[in-house]
Amino acid sequence: MKTFTKLIIPHNSFIHLVDYDDILYCQSDNCYTYVHLISGERFILIKSLSKVEKLLNVEGFIRINQSFLVNRHYIKTINKKEKNISLSNEAVLPFTVPLKKLIGLINQYEVTHPTFQ
Secondary structure, three states, X not given: OOOOOEEEEEEOOEEEEEEHHHEEEEEEEOXXXXXXXXXXXXXXXXXXXXXXXXXXXXXXXXXXXXXXXXXXXXXXXXXXXXXXXXXXOXXXXXXXXXXXXXXXXXXXXXXXXXXXX
């Protein structure tokens, strides 16, 4: 069975096919999810973040708290004291998962980098 690497987003009279690699993060707003792209575009889906997380069932996305699903490839820094991460587009998002788990999820599929202790 082929794994899909595009998210289908209906928007106005268009259907956008967005590469998973172009998604920075997804943000929950009750039954809606905002999809933020590296291009700066933002789309809204009439789906909960849990449903979007299932659609993006790939190794690159991390649920950092109840409201955010982040593409781990765009995480630039982790602020341990303030419990937030910054992304390559300078967005700063809070995380609630334990730091050790967050580091583990970021490195889960990385075989070239040592695991953070």
